[in-house]
Amino acid sequence: MNKILRDSDFPPLKNDLILRAARGETVEKTPVWIMRQAGRYLPEFREARKKNAFFTVCRTPELACEVTLQPIDRYAGLLDASIIFSDILVLPQAMGLEVKMLEVGGPHFPDPLKTPADLDRLAKSVDVHESLQYVFDAITLTRTKLDGRVPLFGFTGAPWTLMGYMVEGGGSKTYSKSKAWLFRHPEASHLLLRKITDICVDYLVAQVKAGAQLVQVFDSNAGELAPAEFEEFALPYLLEIATRVKKELKAIDLDVPMVVFARNAHYALESLATSDYDVIQVDFTLSPSFVKSKIAGRKVIQGNADPSLLYANPEKIRDTVEKMLEGFGTSSGYIGNLGHGMYPDHDPEHLKAYLQAIKDCSIERNSKTASNKRKAKNDGASSKR
Ligand SMILES: Cc1c2[nH]c(c1CCC(=O)O)Cc1[nH]c(c(CCC(=O)O)c1C)Cc1[nH]c(c(CCC(=O)O)c1C)Cc1[nH]c(c(C)c1CCC(=O)O)C2
Numbered sequence: 001m002n003k004i005l006r007d008s009d010f011p012p013l014k015n016d017l018i019l020r021a022a023r024g025e026t027v028e029k030t031p032v033w034i035m036r037q038a039g040r041y042l043p044e045f046r047e048a049r050k051k052n053a054f055f056t057v058c059r060t061p062e063l064a065c066e067v068t069l070q071p072i073d074r075y076a077g078l079l080d081a082s083i084i085f086s087d088i089l090v091l092p093q094a095m096g097l098e099v100k101m102l103e104v105g106g107p108h109f110p111d112p113l114k115t116p117a118d119l120d121r122l123a124k125s126v127d128v129h130e131s132l133q134y135v136f137d138a139i140t141l142t143r144t145k146l147d148g149r150v151p152l153f154g155f156t157g158a159p160w161t162l163m164g165y166m167v168e169g170g171g172s173k174t175y176s177k178s179k180a181w182l183f184r185h186p187e188a189s190h191l192l193l194r195k196i197t198d199i200c201v202d203y204l205v206a207q208v209k210a211g212a213q214l215v216q217v218f219d220s221n222a223g224e225l226a227p228a229e230f231e232e233f234a235l236p237y238l239l240e241i242a243t244r245v246k247k248e249l250k251a252i253d254l255d256v257p258m259v260v261f262a263r264n265a266h267y268a269l270e271s272l273a274t275s276d277y278d279v280i281q282v283d284f285t286l287s288p289s290f291v292k293s294k295i296a297g298r299k300v301i302q303g304n305a306d307p308s309l310l311y312a313n314p315e316k317i318r319d320t321v322e323k324m325l326e327g328f329g330t331s332s333g334y335i336g337n338l339g340h341g342m343y344p345d346h347d348p349e350h351l352k353a354y355l356q357a358i359k360d361c362s363i364e365r366n367s368k369t370a371s372n373k374r375k376a377k378n379d380g381a382s383s384k385r
Pocket residue numbers: 034035036037038039040049054083084085086087088089101103105106107155171218220341
């Protein structure tokens with residue numbers, strides 16, 4: 001068991017904007033961070049990766065810390081959170097499956113789960129402190145090295161998304177192998193999803209004990225499911241993770257905002273709005289008005305421009321940001337991000353334009369609203385005279 005680390009064990013936080021926004025408080029400007037903000041679009045990341053294999057970076061706390069800090073150094077003052085460098089696929093590794101990261105083609109499981117009998121190949125029980133200690137060490141080191149500049153996110157993949165990778169053996173166009181499990185082997189599917197859920201809970205709680213200040217659950221493949229299968233095989237586990245993590249943290253007097261990303265599952269928004277998550281990350285297919293109609297002020301929203309916007313020129317980026325902020329609002333209930341992660345061929349300068357636009361437009365909007373309010377108050381007072 002690891003020691004529980006608390007705020008007093010780390011340098012004082014100098015920028016708590018995202019924590020205040022995640023709690024639904026009024027903010028002076030919109031906090032922003034970006035999924036995959038550490039990655040191949042950054043030359044300094046490609047340099048670090050030349051010398052080290054992908055999972056070596058994940059497993060070496062000094063290297064994971066170094067690449068986590070790269071975007072924070074480069075975009076100093078423009079990013080309001082960091083996210084620990086790791087991958088959702090370290091969890092299937094901890095369960096006993098081999099995962100390689102191919103230079104071309106991404107994740108690859110040489111021996112994926114083919115039939116329910118293969119569940120016997122998985123570790124009988126997983127002690128996250130034994131198999132994933134390197135993640136907790138990376139978190140503790142990174143929060144220390146951040147020196148309070150911004151808060152640090154931990155994360156996990158969601159059960160359905162992880163099951164997808166474990167059965168498909170990698171990414172897939174149709175997810176037909178893993179979806180065949182849901183229709184042919186529903187009991188074995190639930191067994192596997194239950195197993196992953198229990199590990200996700202331990203894993204997130206341990207990340208917070210190691211210093212993570214927010215956590216995000218990535219259900220990147222949620223939208224591959226029809227609503228009925230989502231409701232049966234994905235949603236209950238997503239809901240359970242938030243409820244159990246919050247409860248276990250409360251028992252040791254810890255409390256962090258939890259973010260959920262059920263990508264492309266527009267039908268999930270209403271259920272997630274009544275969950276124990278604090279923040280809902282939305283993908284770029286959803287308009288602010290649609291999202292707001294489903295969530296109706298019950299949760300903080302995070303997102304959601306199309307990452308391809310970053311191929312546009314800075315004027316177009318700023319115009320789109322203005323509309324996005326108009327739609328989501330800037331005084332409370334909103335955290336800026338993209339609707340999915342960065343792409344390797346993005347220009348780092350265009351990400352800078354996006355971050356700067358979110359800061360500038362939100363400050364402008366909030367000061368306009370404040371001066372309009374002051375004006376309305378003065379007008380009201382003078383008409384009474
Ligand atoms: C589905 C998924 C994975 N990993 C992740 C998800 C969920 C988010 C999403 O939907 O994108 C999550 C993830 N992966 C990575 C992070 C690090 C933190 C960050 O966001 O900066 C996070 C949060 C690093 C990474 N994970 C990966 C990279 C690129 C590989 C490299 O450095 O060689 C990075 C920076 C590899 C990875 N890992 C995964 C894939 C499909 C790939 C290949 C992607 C590609 O080739 O573009 C699985």
